[in-house]
Amino acid sequence: MHEASLVAALVEQVIALKEEKGAQRITSLRVRIGEFAGVEVEAFRFAYEALKEKVPELRESVLEIEIVPGRLRCRDCETLFEGDYFTPCPRCQNFNREILSGEELELRQVEMEV
Amino acid sequence: MCETCGCGQRKITLTVGEALLSENERWAQKNRAWFKKRQVKVINLIGSPGAGKTSLIEATARLWNQGKIAVIEGDPETQRDAERLSALGLPVAAVTTGGVCHLDARMVHQAFHQLVETDPHLLFIENVGNLLCPADFDLGEDLSVVVLSVTEGEDKPEKYPQAFRRAQVLVLTKIDLLPYVDFSLDRCLSLARQINPSLKVLPLSLKTGEGLSDWLEFLRS
Ligand SMILES: Nc1nc2c(ncn2[C@@H]2O[C@H](COP(=O)(O)OP(=O)(O)OP(=O)(O)O)[C@@H](O)[C@H]2O)c(=O)[nH]1
Ligand SMILES: [Mg+2]
Ligand SMILES: [Zn+2]
Numbered sequence: 481m482h483e484a485s486l487v488a489a490l491v492e493q494v495i496a497l498k499e500e501k502g503a504q505r506i507t508s509l510r511v512r513i514g515e516f517a518g519v520e521v522e523a524f525r526f527a528y529e530a531l532k533e534k535v536p537e538l539r540e541s542v543l544e545i546e547i548v549p550g551r552l553r554c555r556d557c558e559t560l561f562e563g564d565y566f567t568p569c570p571r572c573q574n575f576n577r578e579i580l581s582g583e584e585l586e587l588r589q590v591e592m593e594v
Numbered sequence: 595m596c597e598t599c600g601c602g603q604r605k606i607t608l609t610v611g612e613a614l615l616s617e618n619e620r621w622a623q624k625n626r627a628w629f630k631k632r633q634v635k636v637i638n639l640i641g642s643p644g645a646g647k648t649s650l651i652e653a654t655a656r657l658w659n660q661g662k663i664a665v666i667e668g669d670p671e672t673q674r675d676a677e678r679l680s681a682l683g684l685p686v687a688a689v690t691t692g693g694v695c696h697l698d699a700r701m702v703h704q705a706f707h708q709l710v711e712t713d714p715h716l717l718f719i720e721n722v723g724n725l726l727c728p729a730d731f732d733l734g735e736d737l738s739v740v741v742l743s744v745t746e747g748e749d750k751p752e753k754y755p756q757a758f759r760r761a762q763v764l765v766l767t768k769i770d771l772l773p774y775v776d777f778s779l780d781r782c783l784s785l786a787r788q789i790n791p792s793l794k795v796l797p798l799s800l801k802t803g804e805g806l807s808d809w810l811e812f813l814r815s
Contacts, residue, residue, distance in 0.1 A: 482726045485696060493617065518756045564755075586612065589608065590610060
């Protein structure tokens with residue numbers, strides 16, 4: 481379960497921030513997930529809900545997920561387009577592309593009570 | 595809420611913008627610097643259970659004559675693969691991950707402490723058998739290799755694109771079994787190259803030895 485490993489990393493990161501700021505508990509966190517980062521959003525949410533029960537400082541927290549669309553640019557003709565790993569350049573039909581966004585896995589914002 | 599109830603608690607909002615795996619990334623950078631200083635080339639082998647990762651290390655070790663090989667062996671529960679490799683006289687650091695489905699950079703860091711004295715030139719990291727999670731974790735390696743056997747099916751690049759995107763090399767194993775399975779080499783390679791146009795592909799069989807010299811040649815260069 482790859483979402484579980486990511487959520488475990490997320491929780492560790494958030495708890496470290498909480499300690500650093502001397503906060504009491506976390507009220508919300510916002511995560512950015514790229515459309516083709518290979519993350520099943522429902523599984524991610526499920527893993528978070530399961531883990532937060534075990535961490536008192538997180539028990540009341542709300543997880544917000546922001547999906548980042550996949551954007552690509554052809555290295556040959558510079559065309560910008562949307563898609564994923566399997567989308568060729570709409571002009572030259574080849575796969576020599578640069579991925580501009582869509583692979584994000586990022587903690588964006590944390591709200592906590594001090 | 596607290597402004598109204600007067601409990602004295604205050605809310606703060608932090609903008610973070612850090613990758614979820616940034617802690618792993620810090621360890622990976624540390625490893626990379628360490629490996630460079632020790633002049634060891636590090637290869638991270640990622641593949642499903644039974645793809646042929648341990649067999650590939652064994653075959654390489656038997657034929658290698660360009661300096662010392664050491665192995666970090668990730669296994670969720672047992673030490674069996676570590677024992678197979680020790681039997682060949684290789685220094686092996688076994689990381690029993692206790693059910694965790696991947697190695698992370700910190701585990702590799704700790705494991706390398708056990709091996710650094712043997713002064714290896716080439717370090718293989720056999721990741722936990724899994725084509726999914728290990729692809730998320732940079733270990734500080736020089737080369738990331740996907741080990742895929744033809745019995746797993748040609749659609750694997752499509753199902754596990756992250757592993758193929760990260761890798762520089764695809765080692766396609768068990769090609770001696772091609773006559774017995776429906777596996778289109780062309781289809782598999784075309785999918786893999788869509789994700790990663792510069793992916794190097796090395797088909798081989800450890801049973802017949804076919805393709806093994808290309809792999810060794812590649813490692814030498
Ligand atoms: N026919 C054939 N069998 C192979 C080949 N390479 C490996 N095998 C067999 O495949 C099985 C699994 O090989 P391993 O090397 O243990 O696979 P692994 O990837 O290390 O497996 P885990 O560590 O459990 O994830 C063994 O029975 C090997 O003998 C090959 O090229 N051809
Ligand atoms: Mg093995
Ligand atoms: Zn184009």
